[in-house]
Amino acid sequence: MGVVSLLLIGFVVTGCAGTAPRPPRSEFEDIPVPKGLTYQPDKSTVIESPSVKAARLIYRGRLEPESLGQALRATLEANGWRHVSTTTASGRGTIQVYEKASNALQVHIHEGVWYTYVELDATRSVQQNR
Numbered sequence: 001m002g003v004v005s006l007l008l009i010g011f012v013v014t015g016c017a018g019t020a021p022r023p024p025r026s027e028f029e030d031i032p033v034p035k036g037l038t039y040q041p042d043k044s045t046v047i048e049s050p051s052v053k054a055a056r057l058i059y060r061g062r063l064e065p066e067s068l069g070q071a072l073r074a075t076l077e078a079n080g081w082r083h084v085s086t087t088t089a090s091g092r093g094t095i096q097v098y099e100k101a102s103n104a105l106q107v108h109i110h111e112g113v114w115y116t117y118v119e120l121d122a123t124r125s126v127q128q129n130r
Helices: 003-018 065-078
Strands: 037-039 045-048 052-061 082-089 093-100 103-111 116-125
Touching: 065 082, 065 093, 065 103, 065 116
Parallel strands: none
Antiparallel strands: 037 052, 045 052, 052 116, 082 093, 093 103, 103 116
């Protein structure tokens, strides 16, 4: 990995650490969102049931996809998410899969015409009070 790549990763991760992530929903607060991404509420969906909360949270920004993927992985792992796999397909972007306890997270990073998009698909088990 080149010096420029390492510096870019450092800047992105430092940017993430310098400001607190602002998730749109408190039940997903352990899913950090790097600085430079804007939440897209009109393209996002949150579904809640008595036992599960699921969400597709869409963000966009003008960040380089490879560095963004590396920064997301570093911050997710720092928040207790275990990396399961990464798949990259030309023209389709990168998909990272994580798990944490009985929760699942899929991160899809892809480029559009003007922006880089991050789709966070998360499911969270809701503990029942008995």
